[in-house]
C-alpha cells in the first residue's frame with residue numbers, strides 16, 4: 546500500500562464552503578491540514594496515552610509520550626480486556642471537546658449551509674501494532690450500514706502524527722458514487738467486509754497532528770496496517786446537517802461505556818455536556834437489515850466451524866438487543882475458541 550498516491554489536499558479551500566461541498570460531492574473525501582489546532586490534539590494524545598499506560602497497554606521501559614505498545618497487552622474492541630481500559634479513554638472530556646471544536650463545527654456548517662450536528666456517539670480507536678497472530682487493521686468498508694439515518698460525513702483524526710506505516714486511513718476516491726456495496730462477514734468494521742470490486746482510486750497520506758480526513762458515508766475506506774511499535778490512537782466522529790434525521794443508535798454513548806450521566810461523572814466542567822439538545826435532533830430508528838443479514842451469515846459460518854465469524858459474533862454479544870441471539874453468539878464463540886485451543 547505504500548505506493549498509493551497522496552490525498553488531494555483541500556487545505557487551500559478551507560474557508561470556501563461551496564468549493565468544499567463540490568469537492569466532497571466529486572471525490573467523496575476531503576483532506577485538510579491543521580483542521581484542529583495541533584496543541585489541542587497533542588494534549589488529548591497525552592491524556593489518552595497516560596490512561597493507556599495506566600491500563601497496562603504501553604511498554605513501561607519507554608516514556609509514556611512515545612506511545613510504545615506492550616505487545617503482550619495487545620487487544621481489540623470489543624474484547625473484555627480492551628473494554629476495561631477503553632472506557633476511561635472514550636469518556637475523556639478533552640477528547641469529546643475536540644469533535645465539537647468551533648473550527649470543526651464551522652467547517653461542517655460551511656459545507657452544509659446550516660447548523661451541523663456532531664453525532665453524540667463517536668469512535669475512539671487504539672490500534673496495537675500488527676504482529677504475527679495479532680492484526681486489528683480496519684478492513685474495507687462503508688459507514689452507511691453502521692450509522693444509518695440521513696447522509697452524514699465522517700471526520701477521522703489521528704491523535705498525533707500518523708505516518709502511513711502507523712496505520713493511516715486510505716479512501717477509495719469517487720467510490721461513494723456507487724452506493725451501498727455488497728458485504729460478507731469479516732474482521733472489518735462491525736464484523737463486515739465489502740466483497741465486490743472496489744470502484745475508484747485508493748489514496749492515502751501522512752498525517753501531522755491536527756490534520757483531518759473527511760469522507761461521506763458511502764465512501765469506501767480502510768486502514769493501513771500499523772507496522773510501527775507504537776499504538777495508533779485516533780477518533781472518528783460523524784456530522785450531518787442538523788435538520789436531517791439521525792438514527793437513535795448515534796444518540797447513545799459508545800457501546801459498553803454506560804449512560805451519558807456515567808460518562809460525564811468524571812468531567813471537570815459541564816461545558817459540552819448534552820450539547821445536542823439545543824439542536825433538537827430528529828431521531829429515527831436504525832435500519833437493522835444489514836446487520837440481520839450479517840448475523841444470519843455469521844451463525845451459519847460458525848456452526849460450520851468457520852472462525853472467520855468470530856468478530857461478527859462478538860459484535861452480537863456486545864450490542865444485540867435480543868438476549869437469545871446474544872446467548873447463541875456467546876455459545877458459538879466458546880465453541881470456536883475451544884476448537885482453536887484444541888479442546
Ligand SMILES: O=C(O)CCC(=O)C(=O)O
Pocket residue numbers: 670672682683688699700701714734766767768779781
Ligand atoms: O481508524 C480506523 O482504523 C478505521 C476508521 C474508520 O473506519 C472510520 O472512521 O469509519
